[in-house]
Amino acid sequence: MDLIVTKQGDIWQAACAGKVWRAGVGRSGIGVKRIxxxxxxxxxxxxxxxxLFRADKLATAPVSVFPTDAIAMDDGWCDAPAHPxxxxxxxRPFAASHEALWRGDDLYDIVVVLGHNDDPVLPGAGSAVFLHVASPGYGPTEGCATLSRADLLAFLALARPETRLCFRDIG
Structure with a gap:
């Protein structure tokens, strides 16, 4: 039971277990990650x-079979390819380039960490590829997938330990 992200006409969708939700993807679409x-x-x-979730923005942790932790104000994610x-x-503070996970907007209120480029980590092959809350209008991401907050919570409640996120269309 995977979450499959595909393009239907001009709209990105994510489908899982008979449910279909509007989705967002990277500004360059889906394809072979180069750098x-x-x-x-x-x-x-x-x-x-x-x-990961913002405990100050959600009354309770998302229902999920996956390990779930609250995001702290000093949490970040390294995106500097040359850094170990x-x-x-x-x-944070962290001297090398990184993303702050505690953001001023709502996009990282819920963050699903994906196993992209993590076993082993290859420098420059992409970092911080997440499934997270969509921006208004499902604007493009830096390479993540997005769902509305309600849809993301619904997906997490359906997901099983073997569930994967699959980017299928080359955009």
């Missing part, structure tokens, strides 16, 4: 590693 920062959502199927912590969680 860090290319804006491509990586073609293929990626296991779900864990779920590339594509790994880090604590």
């Amino acid at each position: 860090e920062g290319d804006g491509i959502s990586p073609l293929g199927c990626w296991p779900i590693r864990r779920v 912590d590339y594509n790994r969680p880090v604590k």
Whole structure:
């Protein structure tokens, strides 16, 4: 039971267990990930590693079979290809390039960490490829997938330990 992200006409969709939700993907669509920062959502199927959430924004942790942890104000994710912590969680302040997981918008209120480029980590092959909350209008991401907050919570409640996120269309 995978979450399959595909394009239907001009709209990105995610489907799982008979449910279909509107989705967002990277600004460069779905394709073969070439380098860090290319804006491509990586073609293929990626296991779900864990779920992170903003405890100050959700009354309770998302219902999920995956390990689930609250995001702290000093949590980040290294996106510097030459750094030994590339594509790994880090604590801020952090000298190398990184993303803050505690954001001012709502996009990282729920973050599903995917097993893309993590075993082994290959420098420059892409970092912080997540499934997270969509921006208004499902605007493009840097290479992640997005669902509305309600749809993301519904998906997590359906997902099983073997569930993967699959980017299927080359956009």
